[in-house]
């Protein structure tokens with residue numbers, strides 16, 4: 001068992017790794033290196049309850065101070081890791097060189113920031129608590145017109161929060177329909193309807209030509225010539241793995257840190273977890289997702305594998321993500337881009353539905369929107385079990 005473990009990245013996956021290590025009897029040295037100066041927090045409410053005011057900052061902390069004391073963790077927050085020396089087995093943090101004999105990398109993902117847009121004040125991305133604070137402040141001062149660029153989960157959640165404050169909101173999406181990375185247009189239709197019925201202007205198939213303002217943003221010019229008034233612009237056009245600090249380290253990178261099925265990277269004793277990891281799935285293909293449940297389960301699995309490599313187990317979770325907008329929950333397990341589609345209940349023409357997706361053989365995905373939480377849970381189980389398609393449909397008919 002290692003005796004000097006360093007965890008880099010203090011969020012969902014990193015903190016779960018710390019807790020699992022101690023809960024599993026690891027009693028050696030434990031250090032957490034985090035770029036964010038804040039005590040670690042859960043990012044998922046930042047675009048939801050924290051913006052609507054249903055939660056405050058205390059509610060989003062993953063652990064309180066005393067819990068870190070109980071875990072006996074040397075917390076190094078506000079100090080990004082800058083480089084990794086695999087030969088010396090050291091993490092470079094400012095002038096310090098932190099030695100490790102076990103390392104878990106949990107540096108997550110960072111927002112894509114189109115060049116030039118952020119020279120103007122009033123333009124934000126949302127990944128950190130500090131960014132959420134600034135967006136919150138902007139939403140609560142005066143009555144700003146809000147433009148959201150990108151209709152992914154985070155963009156749509158922020159749009160819903162802005163409407164909660166009664167603000168004028170426009171969502172601009174370059175793709176023909178919202179949530180395109182997650183689901184086909186037909187399955188996104190009720191989400192779009194909900195936004196439009198709630199007063200959000202949703203413009204699809206059009207891009208942003210430029211942001212206009214002197215010092216501070218006041219207009220967004222679109223590629224079709226439309227000009228939007230905007231005092232607050234939030235850009236949610238995707239994320240990429242936060243692995244810049246590993247360039248040149250020799251660790252295998254490919255849109256994420258490449259790992260085997262047990263989350264072990266190309267270097268001995270070094271594991272990668274959460275949004276930053278591109279792991280090898282049961283079918284031998286690599287996969288990277290940006291979902292909370294995956295980050296937590298990765299943190300746990302990597303911690304167990306690191307302290308007992310002889311019994312290392314593959315990570316076997318099926319990707320799952322949820323999103324809350326206007327009090328309605330959207331859920332996706334597995335993949336929604338598949339050839340077979342069957343509705344267990346409702347349909348996209350209704351307010352709610354639960355759909356199964358199949359690859360011609362077995363169930364590979366489940367999507368739910370609105371009510372029917374039990375039915376979605378059942379559908380998710382069919383995905384996890386890889387239930388043969390005819391059997392899954394037959395059970396229901």
Ligand SMILES: Cc1cc2nc3c(=O)[nH]c(=O)nc-3n(C[C@H](O)[C@H](O)[C@H](O)COP(=O)(O)OP(=O)(O)OC[C@H]3O[C@@H](n4cnc5c(N)ncnc54)[C@H](O)[C@@H]3O)c2cc1C
Nearest residue numbers: 009011012013035080081107108109274275290291292295
């Ligand atoms: C606003 C928002 C809402 C979301 N809502 C949902 C949701 O509803 N459902 C869902 O399933 N998922 C949601 N997600 C995604 C989910 O939060 C992420 O998948 C999850 O947080 C990933 O956890 P992680 O620990 O891998 O990485 P992250 O949460 O990205 O954390 C990485 C941490 O590493 C730190 N770091 C980065 N570089 C360095 C470095 N060089 N040195 C040290 N530290 C570093 C960062 O500061 C950060 O604290 C949401 C994400 C955001 C931002």
